Amino acid sequence: MGQLLSPVVLLLLVSAASQAAEDLKPVVLLDPPWDRVLQDDRVTLKCQGVPPAANSSIQWLHNGSLISSHAPTYTITSARAEDSGEYRCGTNISSNLPSNISSNISSLSDPVQLHVRVGWLVLQAARWVIQEGEPIHLRCHSWRNKPVYKVIYLHDGRGVKYFHYNTDLHIPEAKRTFSGSYCCTGLIGKSNVFSETVLITVEANPSISPSVLPWYLIAFGLVMGLLLAMDTALYFSVKRDLRSSLNTRKDYTLVWSKDTLDK
Incomplete structure (x- = not known):
């Protein structure tokens, strides 16, 4: 009879399998990469990851409900407010089951949020x-791409x-002071319009932040x-x-020499 695997080996195998499953998890990407869009915009979501097996298919979910699409790409041709929410994709290992059964979806991606504004x-x-030091790319997008x-x-x-014509804003290197609220404004026809205010957070980058010396090195330096x-x-x-001593010796020598000549 073969030797049974030890609990440690079994734990390592389970851990390796879990890590492999995590690495094979699909990813949802937005193309173009904007998670905030306007009504009537075209939005494309791509499910990237391990290709499905022969007996499986890609399954899309919107706010936890199944979408009748099994293609690697899901396109919203004209976005509406109801299209806002959370999107995920996964592999349905029992594609022959009814579409309303989602319990067989495996390797589910992390959620991606989409916000459709009017x-x-x-x-x-x-x-x-x-992160600090990374570039910032902002785009002031108009409804139906109006000038x-x-x-x-x-x-x-x-x-x-300020741009006379609408242009993307590129900041080569973000600084911590760049965190805060952002918006854009411009003229569409004769009307001056504003976008909603959004928040951008610039986090400290450990690779460029000044390192803090340990207490014992600081004490050693002191x-x-x-x-x-x-x-x-x-x-x-x-x-x-020493200088004072030399001056005293010099004076003594001079006095001694004078006394000797007087004798």
Whole structure:
């Protein structure tokens, strides 16, 4: 009879299998990468990951409900407010079952949020949480791509960039002070319109943040500095005493020589 696997080996195998399943988990991507859009915009969602097996198919979910689409790409040709919400994709290992049965979906992706707004302008960003030093890409998008003039990007209510014609705003390197509320404004026809205000957060990047020395290194530096100060003070004290001693000896020699000549 073969030897049974030890509990440690079994635990390692289960952990490896779980990690492999995590690595094979599909990912939902937005194309273009804006999670905030306007009504009537075209939105494409792509389910990227391991290709499904022969007996499986891709399954899409919107706010937890199944969508009648099994293609790797799901397209919303004209977005509506009801299209807002959470989108996920997964692999249905029993594609021959009725479409309302979702318990057989495996390898479910992480959720991606889509916000459909009604208005003239929306401020779009590839990401809303950015690490310090990374670029920031903002886009002042108009309804049905209508021409926008005299565009101003505002940060915490203050204008940071002006474009006569509507243009994306690119910031090469984000700083911590760039966190805050952003919006854009411009002229559509003769009307001055504003987008909704959104929040952008710039987090500290550990790779470029100044490192904090351990307490013992700080204490060592203070002790060495104190010893250096004491050594310097002792040096000048000895030098002063030596100079004083030499001056006294010189005076004594002169007096002794004078007394000798008088005899």
